[in-house]
Amino acid sequence: MSLAWVLTLGAFLFSVGVYGVLARKNAVLVLMSIELMLNSVNINLIAFNAWFRDSAAVGQIFALFIITVAAAEVGVGLAIVLLVFRNRKTINVDEVDLLKW
Amino acid sequence: MVAALFAQEAAGATHVANIVTRNAWIIPAIPAIAVVLIWALGKRLPRGGSEIGIIGMLAAAILSYVVLANYIGGNGPLVVKQLQWFPFGLGQKLGLGIRMDGLTAIMFPVVTTVSLMVQIYSTGYMHGEKRFTWYYTALNLFTGSMLLLVVSNNLLQLLVGWELVGICSYLLIGFWWEEKANSDAAIKAFITTKTGDIPFLIGIFVLFASTHTFDIGQIIAKAEAHQIPTITLTAAAILLFGGAVGKSAQFPLYVWLPDAMAGPTPVSALIHAATMVTAGVFLVARMFPVFEGSVAAMNVVAIIGAVTMVLAALLAMVQDDIKRVLAYSTISQLAYMMAALGVGAGNAGIFHLYTHAWFKALLFLGAGSVIHSVHSNNMSEMGGLRKVMPTTYWTFVVATLALAGIFPFAGFWSKDEILTEAFRVGYGSTAAHGTAWVGYLVYGVGVLTAFLTAFYMSRAVHLTFEGEYRGAGHPHESPRAMTLPLQILGVLSVVAGFVGIPAWRHGFAAWVGVGGEVKVSSANFWLIAISLLVALGGLYLGRRLYMPAPATEPLERLGWFHTLLVNKYYLDDFYMNGIVKPIRDSISQAMYWLNQNVFDGAVNGAAAVTRAGARKLYDNVDQKVIDGTVNAVGIGTQDGSRFLRYIQSGDVQRYAAVLFGGVAVLVLLFTLVFR
Numbered sequence: 001m002s003l004a005w006v007l008t009l010g011a012f013l014f015s016v017g018v019y020g021v022l023a024r025k026n027a028v029l030v031l032m033s034i035e036l037m038l039n040s041v042n043i044n045l046i047a048f049n050a051w052f053r054d055s056a057a058v059g060q061i062f063a064l065f066i067i068t069v070a071a072a073e074v075g076v077g078l079a080i081v082l083l084v085f086r087n088r089k090t091i092n093v094d095e096v097d098l099l100k101w
Numbered sequence: 102m103v104a105a106l107f108a109q110e111a112a113g114a115t116h117v118a119n120i121v122t123r124n125a126w127i128i129p130a131i132p133a134i135a136v137v138l139i140w141a142l143g144k145r146l147p148r149g150g151s152e153i154g155i156i157g158m159l160a161a162a163i164l165s166y167v168v169l170a171n172y173i174g175g176n177g178p179l180v181v182k183q184l185q186w187f188p189f190g191l192g193q194k195l196g197l198g199i200r201m202d203g204l205t206a207i208m209f210p211v212v213t214t215v216s217l218m219v220q221i222y223s224t225g226y227m228h229g230e231k232r233f234t235w236y237y238t239a240l241n242l243f244t245g246s247m248l249l250l251v252v253s254n255n256l257l258q259l260l261v262g263w264e265l266v267g268i269c270s271y272l273l274i275g276f277w278w279e280e281k282a283n284s285d286a287a288i289k290a291f292i293t294t295k296t297g298d299i300p301f302l303i304g305i306f307v308l309f310a311s312t313h314t315f316d317i318g319q320i321i322a323k324a325e326a327h328q329i330p331t332i333t334l335t336a337a338a339i340l341l342f343g344g345a346v347g348k349s350a351q352f353p354l355y356v357w358l359p360d361a362m363a364g365p366t367p368v369s370a371l372i373h374a375a376t377m378v379t380a381g382v383f384l385v386a387r388m389f390p391v392f393e394g395s396v397a398a399m400n401v402v403a404i405i406g407a408v409t410m411v412l413a414a415l416l417a418m419v420q421d422d423i424k425r426v427l428a429y430s431t432i433s434q435l436a437y438m439m440a441a442l443g444v445g446a447g448n449a450g451i452f453h454l455y456t457h458a459w460f461k462a463l464l465f466l467g468a469g470s471v472i473h474s475v476h477s478n479n480m481s482e483m484g485g486l487r488k489v490m491p492t493t494y495w496t497f498v499v500a501t502l503a504l505a506g507i508f509p510f511a512g513f514w515s516k517d518e519i520l521t522e523a524f525r526v527g528y529g530s531t532a533a534h535g536t537a538w539v540g541y542l543v544y545g546v547g548v549l550t551a552f553l554t555a556f557y558m559s560r561a562v563h564l565t566f567e568g569e570y571r572g573a574g575h576p577h578e579s580p581r582a583m584t585l586p587l588q589i590l591g592v593l594s595v596v597a598g599f600v601g602i603p604a605w606r607h608g609f610a611a612w613v614g615v616g617g618e619v620k621v622s623s624a625n626f627w628l629i630a631i632s633l634l635v636a637l638g639g640l641y642l643g644r645r646l647y648m649p650a651p652a653t654e655p656l657e658r659l660g661w662f663h664t665l666l667v668n669k670y671y672l673d674d675f676y677m678n679g680i681v682k683p684i685r686d687s688i689s690q691a692m693y694w695l696n697q698n699v700f701d702g703a704v705n706g707a708a709a710v711t712r713a714g715a716r717k718l719y720d721n722v723d724q725k726v727i728d729g730t731v732n733a734v735g736i737g738t739q740d741g742s743r744f745l746r747y748i749q750s751g752d753v754q755r756y757a758a759v760l761f762g763g764v765a766v767l768v769l770l771f772t773l774v775f776r
Contacts (some may be wrong), residue, residue, distance in 0.1 A: 018612070018761055021754065022754050022757055022758050023754075023758050030753075032756075091136025093752075093753050094752055094754065095755055096751075096753070097747070097750065097751030097752055098751060099751045100750055100752075101747065
């Protein structure tokens with residue numbers, strides 16, 4: 001299997017994530033789209049790690065870090081979403097515009 | 102011959118300085134500590150702080166004699182020690198130090214002993230005064246300052262002591278300041294001596310400009326090595342002498358001393374007879390090599406001394422106030438010391454300072470005892486006190502004989518030595534310094550003054566103690582606290598002169614070693630006979646004229662001369678009408694007008710111009726330029742942000758879109774443009 005296929009898959013998933021972040025109204029779905037983008041990056045890291053035959057496995061270690069960070073990010077993000085819902089009875093991101101001038 | 106003798110003296114082994122001499126700073130420190138203690142605790146003590154003063158002064162006096170023991174017999178050590186006080190320009194360091202030599206060693210016992218006597222005496226004399234504690238504070242401050250003055254190793258430190266004794270004198274003359282006359286006298290004394298201090302200060306600067314040091318030892322060494330030009334020495338010596346003229350009450354600045362008698366009598370004994378007024382003599386003796394380097398300066402000192410001694414002695418003859426007789430006598434005797442220094446007889450001058458301190462302190466304390474008893478200063482209200490005040494009478498007579506110079510009392514030895522030395526300068530036999538006619542002048546005037554001195558003292562004794570009592574009230578002998586110092590000083594007035602008898606080659610002159618003559622046997626039978634006869638004649642004339650007390654003053658027969666003396670040569674009137682009033686009335690008025698119209702006008706004008714300028718500056722520069730700039734920045738920011746704020750919509754997804762758009766642009770840039 002050539003590298004190009006795998007990278008194409010990564011790029012596709014990333015594009016889906018970008019679309020989700022920009023287009024979805026539901027904050028939970030926005031968070032999920034972000035996870036999708038992070039995982040597409042993980043695929044790229046693993047693919048390049050395999051293609052370079054890196055004995056130190058730097059790509060894999062990086063991917064593990066990203067998984068950990070993503071878990072933490074989702075934990076914080078969902079907590080924020082939860083509190084926003086309690087205060088404003090909605091999780092639509094276009095209705096949460098408190099930072100507007 | 103003299104030089105050979107001097108070399109012989111100098112070659113002798115120098116004594117090792119004992120522990121007190123090496124730490125002589127402790128002697129001025131004791132009264133200084135006493136001042137603080139009396140000030141802080143005095144009012145709570147049963148004797149109002151006098152006990153602290155007396156105990157401290159007793160300790161200081163004992164230490165002083167320990168120091169003096171180092172110098173007895175000559176070849177005393179020279180101890181110079183100093184701490185750095187502060188550094189100043191030209192890489193100089195001003196020290197705070199001591200300079201122990203024979204001169205200081207003589208001054209210490211004189212100052213501390215007279216101070217001790219006066220403090221004991223004052224417990225009786227000042228008993229019940231409301232400012233008793235303050236009086237003792239000032240006495241001890243004075244003593245400490247005087248000791249600081251004599252122990253100084255540099256001229257600025259000496260000046261500090263000098264001014265401190267001046268201020269103490271001012272405080273104590275005005276001790277009874279409730280009466281205007283007393284505070285006037287204090288101010289007069291302060292300002293008159295200050296007039297002399299100005300040339301003194303300039304003289305110090307002249308010496309500094311020439312030698313780049315204030316250190317007395319270095320200045321003396323340079324003066325002796327002829328490293329200072331003669332013209333500089335002359336100027337410096339005459340300027341320094343100006344300070345001595347003020348402090349030691351010499352012509353023409355002697356007018357403050359008689360008025361200083363407004364203070365308590367023990368103060369007169371301590372400050373205005375025995376110690377402070379000798380500071381001027383001490384200064385000349387301390388800087389003696391500077392004076393010796395200039396014949397002109399020496400002649401000025403000698404002539405001022407000669408003029409002052411006879412003028413003051415004449416004035417003493419016509420005074421009714423017993424303290425004023427003694428005040429003029431003090432001026433006259435200080436002039437003796439100055440004249441001795443002026444003819445180069447430094448040791449003889451200091452010898453007279455030392456003997457004079459005892460008998461003049463005794464005379465003042467005796468006069469104080471009389472005043473304490475009859476409650477009047479005027480001899481016209483005294484008389485017949487011999488029987489009621491025997492101790493005072495006998496001690497007063499001893500002091501009178503000492504002052505008149507009768508053999509073998511203390512004053513005889515010192516006065517005779519001065520006259521002999523002056524005559525020798527005139528005669529030219531061993532004239533180390535000075536001009537012959539100046540020597541003869543000092544001798545002639547000195548003999549005349551000796552006659553006048555004997556006469557006025559005889560007059561004072563007979564008017565005070567003989568005949569019938571002319572005052573009101575019941576005179577009585579003074580308490581023990583007052584008669585004990587009289588007796589001690591009476592003994593000293595008899596024996597103190599024996600340390601300097603001409604036969605003793607290692608006597609007083611060798612201890613002091615100021616310079617000038619070295620002790621050679623200076624006794625000359627005819628000179629002694631002349632001065633003794635003159636003194637006896639003066640005493641006899643006084644007894645003849647004032648025993649019994651005459652109804653009218655016999656000296657009035659002198660006519661216009663008597664009037665001149667009563668009016669004190671019109672010198673005070675001249676100062677008042679010729680100097681004080683013109684300055685006060687015309688120059689001060691003119692300066693006031695000038696101040697009000699010209700200076701204030703200039704100041705006000707400058708202020709108005711400044712204000713107008715400032716107003717213009719405010720209107721144009723501050724309001725328009727500076728505030729304008731600030732406002733423009735503010736307004737510009739506000740206007741700009743009115744458009745920029747639309748970017749901040751609060752919509753997270755729009756931010757994310759911008760973010761991704763930006764990333765896309767960067768990617769395109771890096772892949773296509775910057776590759």
